[in-house]
Amino acid sequence: MxxxxxxxxxxxxxxxxxxxxxxxxxxxxxxxxxxxxxxxxxxxxxxxxxxxxxxxxxxxxxxxxxxxxxxxxxxxxxxxxxxxxxxxxxxxxxxxxxxxxxxxxxxxxxxxxxxxxxxxxxxxxxxxxxxxxxxxxxxxxLPDKFHGLYNKEVRYRKRYLDLISNKSLSSVFKTRSDVIINIRKFMLKHKFLEVETPMIQNVPGGATARPFVTYHNSLNLNLYLRISPELYLKRLIIGGFERIFEINKNFRNEGISTRHNPEFTMMEVYMAYSDYKDMMMLTESLLKKIVFSVLGSLRFVYGEYELDFEKSFHKLTMKQAILNFNSNIKLSDLENLKCVLEIVNSLGIQVEKNWGIGKLILEIFNKTVEKKLIQPTFITDYPIEVSPLSRRNNVCSDVADRFELFISGFELANGFSELNDSDDQKSRFLEQTSNQFSKSEDNSIFYDKDYITALEYGLPPTSGMGIGVDRLIMILTNQKSIRDVILFPILKPI
The missing domain is CATH 2.40.50.140 (Nucleic acid-binding proteins)
Incomplete structure (x- = not known):
């Protein structure tokens, strides 16, 4: 023994x-x-x-x-x-x-x-x-006579021991609580109503992702853990609420990495009679308020960089960002399908046959730009091809009135002026579903007929935004893995 x-x-x-x-x-x-x-x-x-x-x-x-x-x-x-x-x-x-x-x-x-x-x-x-x-x-x-747990895998699997042994861990999760409290304070101060929408849905939507499937015995019906609350929240805007938000879990049946967990926390907000520029301003104000409330300063270190939230966040269109970080690419190259294909192939990106020029430009951005966006930066003018729920830009119909916010090389928030043309939304849904390669039950895009019906009653001009709460907490607590800010991350059984 x-x-x-x-x-x-x-x-x-x-x-x-x-x-x-x-x-x-x-x-x-x-x-x-x-x-x-x-x-x-x-x-x-x-x-x-x-x-x-x-x-x-x-x-x-x-x-x-x-x-x-x-x-x-x-x-x-x-x-x-x-x-x-x-x-x-x-x-x-x-x-x-x-x-x-x-x-x-x-x-x-x-x-x-x-x-x-x-x-x-x-x-x-x-x-x-x-x-x-x-x-x-x-x-x-207690582990190792209370010298602590050093094995990361053991720490995640036995979080209770990690909390006992690791003196600094409690502060991470107290900061997590503080962040969520301050998000609520900010939203309530700005007259937003907190709501709850279904976690189990008949039709998953609001994002392109593979859902978790469950089964309801009495109804003899497949149901899905939600990948996003977006379509239900916009139903509430249609119903007459004008400022709403929800902080809750989303579920995506996909890979696990330092920035991805199948179960994660999002805050989504919708504001009637506003556009994506208004939502960008709200997002910047929200983040500056949270950072100062939690850290007491608008300058702080994450990893090897000092982040500066004192200045106005940078703003670049997607094409501008690509040109800024790729001296060998010209604007005319990004407007020519043949040139874009050559750039994509030179980067070793595998191309799917149904990708248009918009999707290819996004792949160039993801490959060459995203990780270099360290200071808070809004990227705008996303291709309409990859923005199925966004309103088309009035000047250029090939891009959406959409932004994503990047900090420390990864996406933190995604927002846009909402598409409220029911016919346009229907055609985009149908185009998406027809373009899927897989026709099996693992399809990641679903057609929500009831949402189209709701849109036909009229969605007022609206902007929306979703922010990854776990990723925000990673930044504010200087953690490199999302697992370090989730008390019980998903792990493979042993």
Missing amino acids: NGCNNEEVQRRKKLSFIKKNGFNFPNDFKPNINSIEIKNTYKSYSNNKLKVLKLFFSVAGRILKKRVMGKSSFFILKDCEGEIQLYVSQKNIVDKFYEDMIKILDLGDIIGAEGNLFRTQTGELSINCKKLKLLTKSLKP
Whole structure:
């Protein structure tokens, strides 16, 4: 039997012993303060002042460290906010025998402690315990004697251990919560109504992606986890709401990477009587507000770059961006199908036979430009061919009134003036579905007849935008993988 298993055996013996003596996982201990509140409130108090005040506190948490020195011991207790030191002396414990308690307690156990606040000789704020109570016995030892989890795969699979072991991880997810709170505050301040739309849909739409398929027994019907809430949100605009948003999950049955997880969080917003330029301004204002609220500055480091949110975001058309980053390409090349095909082939891009010049230009952009857009940059004038839900530009019908926002080399937001011509939308849907190579049940484009019917009742001029919340949190917490900002990312079973 290896050491780890033997330790678990010993812990189970301890649990069996204390159960026979009345232990029943008590739930009657109530902490009245946490470690950060103690440290922030009393950081400047001297030990003499603490003695005069005789501050008596109840704290609870998990034992991270234990140091036994004869008839006295020190513990490091971890609660939801941080750590606090406990001093336990045999002469001070009034309701349990000191030796028995010390023998029972292991690293990882959850305990409650009551006592006076004081400073040790080294100046550390600590609790001089008068009472110590075991609340939950940990049957498995903490990883690597609490030196932490280093294997990324194990960290993702056992996030609970990662949270115990990795002191900085909690701050990432507190920032995540802070970001979502600030998104809501901003949207509500600007008179947007928060709504919820179906997660399970009869017809998935609003994006080009392969959906997850499920089945409803009573209805004898295939249903789909949504790939986007877009078409339902626009139904609400048709119904009379003029400013709405939703923060929720989307699901796409596709690959996993550092920037893609099959389940991810999006915020989508729709605003009647506005266009994509209005939505660009709203998006920039939203992001600047969130960055400052969360970080306290509009300049911060992500990876090897310092990002600057103080300046107005850059704006480039897609063709301008390609020309800026490809000195060997001329504007006339991007207006000639033969030249575009030659460029695509020289870049080693595999071409599908139904791709038009618009899709080919997008592929050139993706290959040569996207990763170079470090500072916040709006890319506009997307080809209409790859923008099936966007309004056509009044001047050039080959491009859409659409933008995408890129930061640190990847897309963060996508928005456009919504297509509200029901006949045009119908023809684009039908063209998309007819152009699909696969005619199997894995088709990623679906024709939503009811949405067309809704459009026929009239969608007011509207702009919309979707922002990847997980990717935004990656940037604000300086994380390179989306898995590091999702508590429980999708993983292959082992």
